[in-house]
Amino acid sequence: MSFFDGFPVMDADTLTALKKAIDGGFRAFTREFGATVEDFFLPLRSFLIFVERLLVTTPWPVVLVVIAGLVYLASRSWRLVAGAVVALLAIGYFGMWEDTMRTLAMIVVATLMSVAIGIPLGILMAWSAKARAVMLPVLDVMQTMPSFVYLIPVVMLLGIGKVPGLIAVVIYAAPPIIRLTNLGIRLVDKDVLEAADAFGASTWQKLGKVQLPLALPTIMAGINQTIMAALSMVVVASMIGVQGLGQPVLKAIANQYFTLGVFNGFAIVGIAIIFDRTSQAFGRRLQKHREAEHA
Missing domain, CATH: 1.10.3720.10 (MetI-like)
Structure with missing residues:
Protein backbone atom coordinates (compact mmCIF):
# COMPACT_ATOMS: atom_id res chain seq x y z
CA MET A 1 0.00 0.00 0.00
CA SER A 2 1.17 3.52 -0.76
CA PHE A 3 -0.17 6.78 0.65
CA PHE A 4 -1.39 9.95 -1.05
CA ASP A 5 -2.19 12.96 1.11
CA GLY A 6 -2.56 10.70 4.09
CA PHE A 7 -5.07 8.31 2.44
CA PRO A 8 -4.17 4.68 1.65
CA VAL A 9 -4.18 3.85 -2.06
CA MET A 10 -4.21 0.32 -3.43
CA ASP A 11 -1.02 -0.75 -5.14
CA ALA A 12 -1.27 -0.42 -8.94
CA ASP A 13 -0.39 -4.06 -9.58
CA THR A 14 -2.95 -5.25 -7.05
CA LEU A 15 -5.63 -3.02 -8.57
CA THR A 16 -4.82 -4.27 -12.08
CA ALA A 17 -4.98 -7.88 -10.91
CA LEU A 18 -8.35 -7.24 -9.25
CA LYS A 19 -9.79 -5.66 -12.40
CA LYS A 20 -8.51 -8.53 -14.55
CA ALA A 21 -10.02 -11.08 -12.15
CA ILE A 22 -13.43 -9.38 -12.26
CA ASP A 23 -13.38 -8.97 -16.05
CA GLY A 24 -12.20 -12.55 -16.51
CA GLY A 25 -14.92 -13.87 -14.22
CA PHE A 26 -17.61 -11.98 -16.13
CA ARG A 27 -16.27 -13.21 -19.48
CA ALA A 28 -16.27 -16.77 -18.18
CA PHE A 29 -19.87 -16.34 -17.02
CA THR A 30 -20.79 -14.95 -20.44
CA ARG A 31 -19.22 -17.89 -22.28
CA GLU A 32 -20.88 -20.40 -19.95
CA PHE A 33 -24.36 -18.92 -19.62
CA GLY A 34 -24.66 -16.41 -22.48
CA ALA A 35 -26.74 -18.75 -24.65
CA THR A 36 -29.07 -19.52 -21.74
CA VAL A 37 -29.57 -15.83 -21.05
CA GLU A 38 -30.33 -15.20 -24.74
CA ASP A 39 -32.93 -18.00 -24.75
CA PHE A 40 -34.54 -16.51 -21.64
CA PRO A 59 -51.07 2.34 -42.63
CA TRP A 60 -50.22 5.70 -41.14
CA PRO A 61 -53.82 7.05 -41.10
CA VAL A 62 -54.85 4.09 -38.91
CA VAL A 63 -51.95 4.64 -36.51
CA LEU A 64 -52.75 8.35 -36.41
CA VAL A 65 -56.43 7.74 -35.59
CA VAL A 66 -55.57 5.16 -32.89
CA ILE A 67 -53.04 7.45 -31.20
CA ALA A 68 -55.47 10.39 -31.37
CA GLY A 69 -58.18 8.20 -29.83
CA LEU A 70 -55.91 7.07 -27.01
CA VAL A 71 -54.85 10.65 -26.30
CA TYR A 72 -58.49 11.75 -26.12
CA LEU A 73 -59.53 8.84 -23.88
CA ALA A 74 -56.69 9.64 -21.47
CA SER A 75 -56.97 13.43 -21.46
CA ARG A 76 -60.48 14.36 -22.70
CA SER A 77 -58.78 17.33 -24.33
CA TRP A 78 -59.34 18.11 -28.01
CA ARG A 79 -56.52 20.66 -27.86
CA LEU A 80 -54.09 17.94 -26.83
CA VAL A 81 -55.45 15.64 -29.54
CA ALA A 82 -54.94 18.35 -32.15
CA GLY A 83 -51.39 18.95 -30.94
CA ALA A 84 -50.57 15.23 -31.12
CA VAL A 85 -52.00 14.94 -34.64
CA VAL A 86 -50.09 17.98 -35.88
CA ALA A 87 -46.84 16.69 -34.35
CA LEU A 88 -47.24 13.24 -35.92
CA LEU A 89 -48.18 14.72 -39.32
CA ALA A 90 -45.06 16.90 -39.18
CA ILE A 91 -42.95 13.84 -38.32
CA GLY A 92 -44.38 11.99 -41.32
CA TYR A 93 -44.01 14.98 -43.64
CA PHE A 94 -40.29 15.22 -42.89
Missing part, protein backbone atom coordinates in the same frame (compact mmCIF):
# COMPACT_ATOMS: atom_id res chain seq x y z
CA PHE A 41 -35.09 -13.20 -23.42
CA LEU A 42 -36.40 -14.70 -26.69
CA PRO A 43 -40.10 -14.11 -25.80
CA LEU A 44 -39.29 -10.49 -25.02
CA ARG A 45 -37.50 -10.12 -28.35
CA SER A 46 -40.45 -11.65 -30.18
CA PHE A 47 -42.89 -9.29 -28.45
CA LEU A 48 -40.77 -6.24 -29.28
CA ILE A 49 -40.49 -7.29 -32.93
CA PHE A 50 -44.27 -7.86 -33.06
CA VAL A 51 -45.06 -4.39 -31.69
CA GLU A 52 -42.51 -2.78 -34.00
CA ARG A 53 -43.83 -4.53 -37.11
CA LEU A 54 -47.40 -3.72 -36.12
CA LEU A 55 -46.62 0.01 -35.89
CA VAL A 56 -44.39 0.13 -38.97
CA THR A 57 -46.61 -1.90 -41.32
CA THR A 58 -49.98 -0.49 -40.27
CA GLY A 95 -39.76 11.51 -43.58
CA MET A 96 -39.28 10.29 -40.02
CA TRP A 97 -42.43 8.20 -39.63
CA GLU A 98 -40.83 4.74 -39.73
CA ASP A 99 -38.03 5.65 -37.32
CA THR A 100 -40.61 7.23 -35.02
CA MET A 101 -42.72 4.05 -35.02
CA ARG A 102 -39.64 1.97 -34.16
CA THR A 103 -38.85 4.31 -31.29
CA LEU A 104 -42.48 4.26 -30.18
CA ALA A 105 -42.42 0.44 -30.11
CA MET A 106 -39.29 0.49 -27.95
CA ILE A 107 -40.82 3.02 -25.53
CA VAL A 108 -44.12 1.13 -25.26
CA VAL A 109 -42.44 -2.21 -24.52
CA ALA A 110 -39.89 -0.66 -22.14
CA THR A 111 -42.66 1.15 -20.26
CA LEU A 112 -44.76 -2.02 -19.98
CA MET A 113 -41.73 -3.91 -18.65
CA SER A 114 -40.87 -1.13 -16.21
CA VAL A 115 -44.44 -1.03 -14.89
CA ALA A 116 -44.61 -4.85 -14.61
CA ILE A 117 -41.37 -4.86 -12.62
CA GLY A 118 -41.69 -1.53 -10.81
CA ILE A 119 -45.17 -1.71 -9.26
CA PRO A 120 -44.59 -5.05 -7.45
CA LEU A 121 -41.19 -3.84 -6.21
CA GLY A 122 -42.72 -0.55 -5.08
CA ILE A 123 -45.42 -2.44 -3.18
CA LEU A 124 -42.77 -4.62 -1.56
CA MET A 125 -40.81 -1.52 -0.50
CA ALA A 126 -43.93 0.02 0.99
CA TRP A 127 -44.71 -3.13 2.97
CA SER A 128 -41.22 -4.03 4.15
CA ALA A 129 -38.70 -1.71 5.79
CA LYS A 130 -35.94 -4.27 5.12
CA ALA A 131 -36.78 -4.41 1.42
CA ARG A 132 -36.81 -0.61 1.33
CA ALA A 133 -33.40 -0.43 2.99
CA VAL A 134 -31.99 -2.82 0.38
CA MET A 135 -33.73 -1.30 -2.64
CA LEU A 136 -33.03 2.40 -2.05
CA PRO A 137 -29.23 2.15 -2.59
CA VAL A 138 -29.83 -0.04 -5.65
CA LEU A 139 -32.22 2.55 -7.09
CA ASP A 140 -29.71 5.31 -6.36
CA VAL A 141 -27.07 3.42 -8.33
CA MET A 142 -29.49 2.74 -11.21
CA GLN A 143 -30.39 6.41 -11.49
CA THR A 144 -26.93 7.94 -11.04
CA MET A 145 -24.75 5.46 -12.91
CA PRO A 146 -23.85 6.85 -16.37
CA SER A 147 -26.20 5.23 -18.86
CA PHE A 148 -23.31 4.14 -21.11
CA VAL A 149 -22.09 1.84 -18.34
CA TYR A 150 -25.28 -0.24 -18.59
CA LEU A 151 -24.37 -1.13 -22.15
CA ILE A 152 -21.13 -2.92 -21.27
CA PRO A 153 -22.42 -5.98 -19.36
CA VAL A 154 -25.59 -6.17 -21.47
CA VAL A 155 -23.65 -6.23 -24.73
CA MET A 156 -21.17 -8.77 -23.33
CA LEU A 157 -24.07 -11.06 -22.44
CA LEU A 158 -26.44 -10.52 -25.37
CA GLY A 159 -24.41 -8.85 -28.11
CA ILE A 160 -25.72 -6.05 -30.33
CA GLY A 161 -29.42 -5.68 -31.06
CA LYS A 162 -32.89 -4.83 -29.83
CA VAL A 163 -32.99 -6.80 -26.58
CA PRO A 164 -29.75 -5.39 -25.10
CA GLY A 165 -30.97 -1.88 -25.86
CA LEU A 166 -34.36 -2.63 -24.33
CA ILE A 167 -32.79 -3.99 -21.14
CA ALA A 168 -30.54 -0.94 -20.83
CA VAL A 169 -33.58 1.33 -21.27
CA VAL A 170 -35.56 -0.56 -18.61
CA ILE A 171 -32.68 -0.42 -16.11
CA TYR A 172 -32.54 3.34 -16.52
CA ALA A 173 -36.32 3.94 -16.68
CA ALA A 174 -37.65 1.63 -13.93
CA PRO A 175 -36.53 3.51 -10.76
CA PRO A 176 -39.13 6.33 -10.98
CA ILE A 177 -42.11 3.96 -11.04
CA ILE A 178 -40.62 1.91 -8.20
CA ARG A 179 -40.00 4.97 -6.03
CA LEU A 180 -43.36 6.61 -6.67
CA THR A 181 -45.35 3.40 -6.20
CA ASN A 182 -43.63 3.00 -2.83
CA LEU A 183 -44.33 6.64 -1.97
CA GLY A 184 -47.96 6.55 -3.09
CA ILE A 185 -48.81 3.48 -1.03
CA ARG A 186 -47.01 4.77 2.06
CA LEU A 187 -48.88 8.10 1.85
CA VAL A 188 -52.33 6.49 1.96
CA ASP A 189 -54.20 7.90 4.97
CA LYS A 190 -53.82 5.60 7.98
CA ASP A 191 -57.43 6.34 9.02
CA VAL A 192 -58.61 4.84 5.73
CA LEU A 193 -56.52 1.72 6.36
CA GLU A 194 -57.87 1.44 9.89
CA ALA A 195 -61.40 1.66 8.52
CA ALA A 196 -60.60 -1.14 6.07
CA ASP A 197 -59.23 -3.23 8.94
CA ALA A 198 -62.40 -2.56 10.93
CA PHE A 199 -64.45 -4.00 8.06
CA GLY A 200 -62.29 -7.13 8.11
CA ALA A 201 -60.40 -6.52 4.86
CA SER A 202 -57.45 -8.82 4.20
CA THR A 203 -54.02 -7.52 3.22
CA TRP A 204 -54.66 -8.16 -0.46
CA GLN A 205 -58.13 -6.62 -0.30
CA LYS A 206 -56.66 -3.48 1.27
CA LEU A 207 -54.04 -3.36 -1.45
CA GLY A 208 -56.42 -3.85 -4.36
CA LYS A 209 -59.39 -1.83 -3.13
CA VAL A 210 -57.83 0.87 -0.96
CA GLN A 211 -54.10 1.43 -1.33
CA LEU A 212 -53.60 1.08 -5.08
CA PRO A 213 -56.69 3.14 -6.05
CA LEU A 214 -55.70 5.95 -3.68
CA ALA A 215 -52.05 5.80 -4.78
CA LEU A 216 -52.94 5.70 -8.49
CA PRO A 217 -52.31 9.42 -9.22
CA THR A 218 -48.83 9.11 -7.69
CA ILE A 219 -48.21 5.88 -9.60
CA MET A 220 -49.26 7.66 -12.82
CA ALA A 221 -46.68 10.35 -12.07
CA GLY A 222 -44.12 7.53 -11.80
CA ILE A 223 -45.20 6.13 -15.17
CA ASN A 224 -44.84 9.61 -16.66
CA GLN A 225 -41.27 9.87 -15.36
CA THR A 226 -40.51 6.35 -16.55
CA ILE A 227 -41.61 7.25 -20.09
CA MET A 228 -39.48 10.38 -20.06
CA ALA A 229 -36.46 8.42 -18.82
CA ALA A 230 -36.97 5.79 -21.53
CA LEU A 231 -37.09 8.48 -24.22
CA SER A 232 -33.90 10.02 -22.90
CA MET A 233 -32.16 6.67 -23.53
CA VAL A 234 -33.15 6.49 -27.21
CA VAL A 235 -29.88 7.93 -28.54
CA VAL A 236 -27.75 5.89 -26.11
CA ALA A 237 -29.52 2.65 -27.06
CA SER A 238 -28.89 3.40 -30.75
CA MET A 239 -25.17 2.87 -30.07
CA ILE A 240 -25.80 -0.87 -29.76
CA GLY A 241 -27.97 -1.28 -32.83
CA VAL A 242 -31.44 -0.20 -31.67
CA GLN A 243 -33.22 1.23 -34.68
CA GLY A 244 -35.30 4.37 -34.44
CA LEU A 245 -34.82 8.10 -34.08
CA GLY A 246 -31.61 7.65 -32.10
CA GLN A 247 -29.59 6.29 -35.02
CA PRO A 248 -30.00 9.38 -37.25
CA VAL A 249 -29.05 11.56 -34.27
CA LEU A 250 -25.96 9.42 -33.71
CA LYS A 251 -25.13 9.66 -37.42
CA ALA A 252 -25.58 13.42 -37.29
CA ILE A 253 -23.17 13.66 -34.36
CA ALA A 254 -20.56 11.49 -36.09
CA ASN A 255 -20.78 13.34 -39.43
CA GLN A 256 -21.71 16.82 -38.19
CA TYR A 257 -25.07 16.84 -39.99
CA PHE A 258 -26.76 19.68 -38.10
CA THR A 259 -30.15 19.55 -39.83
CA LEU A 260 -30.48 15.77 -39.55
CA GLY A 261 -29.78 15.91 -35.82
CA VAL A 262 -32.16 18.81 -35.20
CA PHE A 263 -35.05 17.25 -37.14
CA ASN A 264 -34.79 13.89 -35.40
CA GLY A 265 -34.22 15.61 -32.07
CA PHE A 266 -37.45 17.55 -32.53
CA ALA A 267 -39.23 14.29 -33.39
CA ILE A 268 -38.07 12.82 -30.06
CA VAL A 269 -39.20 16.00 -28.29
CA GLY A 270 -42.59 15.79 -30.03
CA ILE A 271 -43.17 12.22 -28.84
CA ALA A 272 -42.00 13.16 -25.35
CA ILE A 273 -44.46 16.08 -25.17
CA ILE A 274 -47.36 13.87 -26.35
CA PHE A 275 -46.58 11.22 -23.73
CA ASP A 276 -45.93 13.78 -21.01
CA ARG A 277 -49.05 15.90 -21.50
CA THR A 278 -51.30 12.86 -21.98
CA SER A 279 -50.10 11.00 -18.90
CA GLN A 280 -50.25 14.17 -16.79
CA ALA A 281 -53.80 14.87 -17.94
CA PHE A 282 -54.80 11.30 -17.15
CA GLY A 283 -53.25 11.60 -13.69
CA ARG A 284 -55.18 14.81 -13.02
CA ARG A 285 -58.42 13.16 -14.13
CA LEU A 286 -57.78 10.28 -11.75
CA GLN A 287 -57.07 12.70 -8.92
CA LYS A 288 -60.31 14.62 -9.53
CA HIS A 289 -62.24 11.36 -9.73
CA ARG A 290 -60.86 10.17 -6.38
CA GLU A 291 -61.54 13.54 -4.75
CA ALA A 292 -65.13 13.48 -6.04
CA GLU A 293 -65.62 9.98 -4.62
CA HIS A 294 -64.44 11.08 -1.16
CA ALA A 295 -66.27 14.41 -1.19
